Amino acid sequence: MMQESATETISNSSMSQNGMSSLSSLCSQLDAGSRDGRSSGDTSSEVSTVELLHLQQQQALQAARQLLLQQPGSGLKSPKNNDKQRPLQVPVSVAMMSPQVITPQQMQQILQQQVLSPQQLQALLQQQQAVMLQQYCARPFKVHMEKTWRESETTQHLQEFYKKQQEQLHLQLLQQQHPGKQAKEQQQQHQQQLAAQQLVFQQQLLQMQQLQQQQHLLNMQRQGLLSLPPAPGQAALPGQTMPPAGLSPAELQQLWKDVTGGGHNMEDNGIKHSVVGGGLDLTTTNSSSTTSSTPSKASPPISHHSIANGQSPALNSRRERERERERERERYGNSLHEESGASHSLYGHGVCKWPGCESVCEDFGQFLKHLNNEHALDDRSTAQCRVQMQVVQQLEIQLSKERERLQAMMAHLHMRPSEPKPSPKPLNLVSSVTMSKNLLSVSPPNVPQTPTTPSAPVTPMSQVPQVPSLLSAANVPSMGAMRRRHSDKYSMQLSSGGDTVFIFPEIAPNYEFYKNADVRPPFTYATLIRQGIMESGDMQLTLNEIYSWFTRTFAYFRRNAATWKNAVRHNLSLHKCFVRVENVKGAVWTVDEMEYQKRRSQKITGCRSPTLVKNLPSSLGYGAALNASLQAALAETSLPLLGNPGLMNSSSSGLMGGSPPGLMGGSPPGMLGGSPHGLMGGSPHGFMGGSPHGLMGGSPPGMMGSSPPSLLQSDLNGSLDHLDTNGHSSPGGYSPQAHMQAIHVKEEPLNMDDDDCPMSLVTTANHSPELDDDRELEEGNLSDDLE
C-alpha cells in the first residue's frame, strides 16, 4: 500500500510536472508499468517488457522494504510517520532521489542482511536505475535544467555517499553472484548497469555542483540580495525581488521551488540532512517522504519565502503564479528564452555583463553555458557577488542621501520661510523666498539675470549653490581681483513695487552659506556696503547699522572687526558713491547709484567714462548741460544693458517699474528715473519726485520727505516713461549740482521746503567744496571730453 501510494505519487508527480516531452511520457509509462505489478496490456510490447522487468523489481523492492520495515530501528519508516516526526525538518528535496529510491542506508541494510536473492537485488538495482532514469527523464531539457536544478550541499554529500553505497552494493552483488551459473552474464549485465548508473550519477553530480552553486546563491539571496532592486534591464515583477547575480528570475523561482517544495526526508545513519543552508527550517506539508522529488505545483514551502520576504500572501500567490510560469518556460526549453528575448541581467548585447567579464556570447544558450562555466560558484564569483552587493548597497545609500538632499534643497527653495528681515521694510537681499522666486517661478524669462555686461558670464541662478567654488575662491588669500569682479560685474539689483531685491548671482544662492560659514564673500567692501544700504528700507544706514549688517549677513565679519570696520569707513569715505546724509538722528549713509554705476561702467568699459555728477563745477547751471551729462552718464552706465532686449523688456515684468534694478533704462535703482538719490522728478534742482533713499518721498523725518512711499512708484513710473521714451533720462533729471548745492548748504537747517532749500538735504563732509573741487579737477577733463 505504501509503495503503491508512493509510486503513484511519483507517477502523478512526474506526469504533472514533466509530462510534455516524449521522454517524460516514456518514463511515465515506465513508472505506470511498475504500479502494483499490473500489466498494461494496452501498452506496446516494449513497454510490456519493461513492465515485466519493473514487476520483478517491484516485487523485490516490496519484499525488501517489508523486510526492512520489520527491522527495529530501521531507517526506513513510514512516510507519514516520518513526516509526523519531523514535520519541520524535512530535508530539501533530493531532486534526483526518487521516492522509490531506497536510501543508501536501506540499501546497505538490505545488503548486509542479504535478504534478497541476487536476482532480487539485481531487480532492485535495476529498479533503482529505472527510477533514476525516470528522474532524469523528468527533466527533458537537461542542459537548462542542470542550471536550475537546485540541491543542497548536504544532498551532494549524500549523493556521494549514495554513490559509494551503490558501488558497494554492486560489489556485494558481484560477490553474491559468483556462485551462480549465470554469474558472468549477470555480472556483465550489472557492469553495464553500473556503468549506466555511474553515468547517471556523474550527471547528477554535475547537477549537484551546480545545485551547490545555486544553493549558495540562494543563501546569499536570503542574506541580503532579496532586497536588491531589479536590474535596469530587467523588468521586475511587482513584489518580486531581484535574483542573485547569475540567476534569472525564473531560475530563482525554480531554485526556491526546488529547495522548498521538494522536501524529502533523508536519513543517513540517523543523521538528518537538513539541506537548506543557513539553518532555514523548512516546513513542508508533503505528507509523504516518498513524494515526488520534483517540486509539486502546490509547493507550500514557498510560504517560507514569503515569510522571509515579509510579503503578503496575496503577493506571494501572485508571485508564485509568476514563478510557475517561469518554471514552465524554462522547463519547455531554452528556446523560450531566446524567443522571449533572452532577457537576463547579466546578458546584454551579446556580452556577459558579469562584472569584469564582458565575454562575448553569441546567443543566450552560450551565455548560460558561459555563465555556468566561467561564473560558477567559487570564491571568486562569491567575492564578486559580495562586492556587487556592497556596490548596490552603497549606491542605495548614496541614492537615499542624495534624495534627501534634494528634498531638503527643494524644501528650502520652495517652502522654507525667509530669514527674519533685518529691516522693517526688507529688501530680500538673498532670502530664501527671493531665491525661490528668482530661481523657479517669478523670474521673468525675458529678464536674464545676467551681469551688467553682456559679455560677462552668466551666473546661473538656478544652479545649486556654488559653495565649493566660492569656498575655494574665498579661501584664496589674495583674491581681491576676483572679489572685485564678482561684486561689480555680477551684482545686480532688482526692484519691484518698492520692494527692491538685490541679486548677487554669487552670493544670493549662498546667502545661508555666508551667513553661517566663516568665509569671506567675494565682494568688495563697496559692493557690500551698497548692498547693505540698499537692503535697508529707506536706503540709508548709519555706520553702525552697516556694521550690523555686515556681521549679521556674513559670518566672516564677525571677527577682525577692527580691520574690516576700518575698511568700511575707508570705503565710505573714499568712494563718492557713498553719500553721507545728516538728519536729526545723526548721519546716515546712502548710495549714489549714479556714482556707483559710473564706477562700474568705468570698470566694465575699462576706461574712464565721462564723469558727470559730482564733477561738474558748481558754477554750472542745472540745465541742458547737466541733462546731457546725465544722459551721457546713463547711457554710459547702462549701455551694455540697453543693448540687451531681455533687460529692456523687463519693464513689463514689474521690476522696478519696468526696469531691471540698477538698470531701468539706464537708471540704477534708487535713482528713480536716473536721479541719484532720487533727486529728480522734474525739478531743475532734481529734488522733486521721490527718493528711495528717503531724501524725498519716504525720506526720514525732517528730510523733507513729504512724498509718501506710494508716490514713489508713480514718480518712478513717470520717470521711467521718460526714460523709456527718451531712451535715457528725463530732462531736468538728476542734477549733480543739486547735490553739490546740498553740500554747499551743508550747514543749512534741515527742515526746508522742497523747492526752496533742497540743498539742506545733503550735508556731507565728503562733498565739501574743497574736496569736490579736487575731484572735479581730477575728473573734470573727462567730463569735458563727454561734452
Next chain:
DNA sequence: TAAGCCTTAAACAAAG
C-alpha cells in the same frame, strides 16, 4: 609695464 582697483593698515581729527 603701467594704470586702476581693492584691501589693509595707519594716522589724524572731530564729535559725543
Next chain:
DNA sequence: GCTTTGTTTAAGGCTT
C-alpha cells in the same frame, strides 16, 4: 580721556 565716526594716505596685490 575714551570711543566712535570720518577722512586721508600709503603700501601691496591683483587685474586689465
